[in-house]
Amino acid sequence: MTMFKTLAAVAVVAGVLSGPASAEGTFSTKSLTPEVAVTLARATLEACRAQGFQVAVAVVDRGGNAQALIRDRFAGPHTPETAIRKAYTAVSFRANTTGLADNSQPGKESSGVRHIPGVLMLGGGVVVQSAGELIGGVGVSGAPGGKLDEDCALKGLEAIVDELAF
Numbered sequence: 001m002t003m004f005k006t007l008a009a010v011a012v013v014a015g016v017l018s019g020p021a022s023a024e025g026t027f028s029t030k031s032l033t034p035e036v037a038v039t040l041a042r043a044t045l046e047a048c049r050a051q052g053f054q055v056a057v058a059v060v061d062r063g064g065n066a067q068a069l070i071r072d073r074f075a076g077p078h079t080p081e082t083a084i085r086k087a088y089t090a091v092s093f094r095a096n097t098t099g100l101a102d103n104s105q106p107g108k109e110s111s112g113v114r115h116i117p118g119v120l121m122l123g124g125g126v127v128v129q130s131a132g133e134l135i136g137g138v139g140v141s142g143a144p145g146g147k148l149d150e151d152c153a154l155k156g157l158e159a160i161v162d163e164l165a166f
Contacts, residue, residue: 029062032128032136036163037067040128040138044156045070048143055142055152058083059128062135064091064118072142079141086125086149087139088118094134097125098150124149128157130164 032040037059048055049072056071056079064087071080089097093113101121104110114121123146128136138156140149 030130030133030135031061032059032067034067036160037061037136039163040156040160041068041070043159044138044140044152045072047155048072048140048149048152051143051148051152053143053148053152055140055149056080056083057153057156058087058139060084060087060091060137060139062091064088064137067136075142082120082122082141083124083139085118085120085139086122086141087137088125089120090125090127090137090139091134092116092119094127096123096127096150097121097139098123098146100125101146122146122149124153126150126153126157128164135164 041057041059044057045055054072054074056069056075058066058080059068061067066084069080069084086097089100093100097120101123104113104121113119124141124143125137125139127134128138138153140152143149143152
């Protein structure tokens with residue numbers, strides 16, 4: 001009887017995998033070019049500087065891999081790693097980190113996500129999208145508060161909006 005159950009399970013899995021979704025065998029995704037990632041990082045840094053903030057800015061691709069990183073002269077030594085982790089978190093959860101920080105506080109249902117290696121539930125990580133598709137993230141660290149970090153990232157995104165329609 002167990003052999004029959006195993007064969008039935010294999011048949012079900014084979015049927016699911018052979019459906020229309022797997023017929024092509026490959027898929028395409030959009031990605032930020034290194035040039036656009038650098039433009040985004042520089043524009044975000046300038047947005048923070050305009051407000052008097054010394055920060056680090058990181059841009060990651062859709063897989064959370066760093067593409068660009070800039071640390072301003074007087075930004076704290078912790079800010080590059082923090083910026084990368086904020087951008088990574090935004091990409092991983094497909095959401096800006098200010099909302100994630102609020103929703104994952106101790107005692108809330110989602111609090112456990114704070115224990116996932118590499119994630120940082122602090123405001124300042126923003127998703128980068130093109131035509132509704134996630135293509136990367138930008139993280140900022142060093143402004144006096146996550147909301148201000150996020151505001152700089154959103155300003156930086158304005159500089160590449162025309163380049164995202166590919």
